[in-house]
Amino acid sequence: xxxxxxxxxxxxxxxxxxxxxxxxxxxxxxxxxxxxxxxxxxxxxxxxxxxxxxxxxxxxxxxxxxxxxxxxxxxxxxxxxx
Amino acid sequence: xxxxxxxxxxxxxxxxxxxxxxxxxxxxxxxxxxxxxxxxxxxxxxxxxxxxxxxxxxxxxxxxxxxxxxxxxxxxxxxxxxxxxxxxxxxxxxxxxxxxxxxxxxxxxxxxxxxxxxxxxxxxxxxxxxxxxxxxxxxxxxxxxxxxxxxxxxxxxxxxxxxxxxxxxxxxxxxxxxxxxxxxxxxxxxxxxxxxxxxxxxxxxxxxxxxxxxxxxxxxxxxxxxxxxx
Numbered sequence: 001x002x003x004x005x006x007x008x009x010x011x012x013x014x015x016x017x018x019x020x021x022x023x024x025x026x027x028x029x030x031x032x033x034x035x036x037x038x039x040x041x042x043x044x045x046x047x048x049x050x051x052x053x054x055x056x057x058x059x060x061x062x063x064x065x066x067x068x069x070x071x072x073x074x075x076x077x078x079x080x081x082x
Numbered sequence: 083x084x085x086x087x088x089x090x091x092x093x094x095x096x097x098x099x100x101x102x103x104x105x106x107x108x109x110x111x112x113x114x115x116x117x118x119x120x121x122x123x124x125x126x127x128x129x130x131x132x133x134x135x136x137x138x139x140x141x142x143x144x145x146x147x148x149x150x151x152x153x154x155x156x157x158x159x160x161x162x163x164x165x166x167x168x169x170x171x172x173x174x175x176x177x178x179x180x181x182x183x184x185x186x187x188x189x190x191x192x193x194x195x196x197x198x199x200x201x202x203x204x205x206x207x208x209x210x211x212x213x214x215x216x217x218x219x220x221x222x223x224x225x226x227x228x229x230x231x232x233x234x235x236x237x238x239x240x241x242x243x244x245x246x247x248x249x250x251x252x253x254x255x256x257x258x259x260x261x262x263x264x265x266x267x268x269x270x271x272x273x274x275x276x277x278x279x280x281x282x283x284x285x286x287x288x289x290x291x292x293x294x295x296x297x298x299x300x301x302x303x304x305x306x307x308x309x310x311x312x
Binding site: 020 | 176187189
């Protein structure tokens with residue numbers, strides 16, 4: 001099953017990259033936006049049939065290595081049938 | 083005094099650290115490749131700086147899941163001492179051997195410059211107990227992710243338990259920002275609960291000869307080693 005994991009910085013964690021991009025957007029004339037945050041996406045196939053097993057495996061991966069839970073949140077999306 | 087230096091793909095301060103340790107102990111440290119699972123009895127393991135695994139995923143994240151880390155954990159549980167410098171500090175945090183996190187420098191710049199460190203009032207530790215509280219050492223930093231971050235409660239806890247080894251201090255008359263990365267409470271290095279694991283962003287191995295612009299790194303390392311032996 002295809003799994004998409006989105007990892008983002010927690011609220012309150014300094015995001016200088018996001019701030020730099022915000023400044024560039026403002027310089028380019030984009031004004032109608034707020035709350036810019038940088039994150040990363042990890043896409044993988046997990047070789048299990050059962051959705052709950054896939055979720056459990058992905059969760060385990062995030063807790064063990066993929067996310068640093070001190071500063072990051074993660075969200076797991078499973079694309080069924082792919 | 084038996085010392086070792088770990089080496090990961092992308093470590094680049096290992097040789098400087100080996101030279102520094104040899105200069106102090108008179109013996110060449112053992113090199114520990116990241117795939118090794120068994121290490122001999124050692125007094126001190128140093129995790130040097132660099133860009134282990136290309137800083138992929140997060141700095142130190144992949145190195146912290148290498149086979150050698152298990153041996154380092156065993157070494158620590160036997161009361162062994164560990165020093166992590168720069169990327170080594172990032173690895174210790176990723177391996178959850180030290181708390182908090184090291185995030186991108188506040189100004190988004192790779193910072194390479196001299197910093198002044200002030201020794202804090204710590205719990206008994208071979209790395210700090212040889213210095214009077216308030217002693218300053220001039221040791222350079224060189225990093226992109228050295229901004230120490232943790233929850234307010236954790237920082238308070240570290241302060242309360244005497245686990246902050248040193249903080250950045252203003253260099254005389256220099257009005258530039260003295261904290262090179264924006265770390266909370268100007269933290270430059272922290273200790274484990276038993277005081278025998280130290281993670282620090284500055285590079286002591288880079289100031290061990292006068293021609294390098296200073297010898298405070300040598301002073302720091304040799305005092306630490308004296309206290310490990312003593």
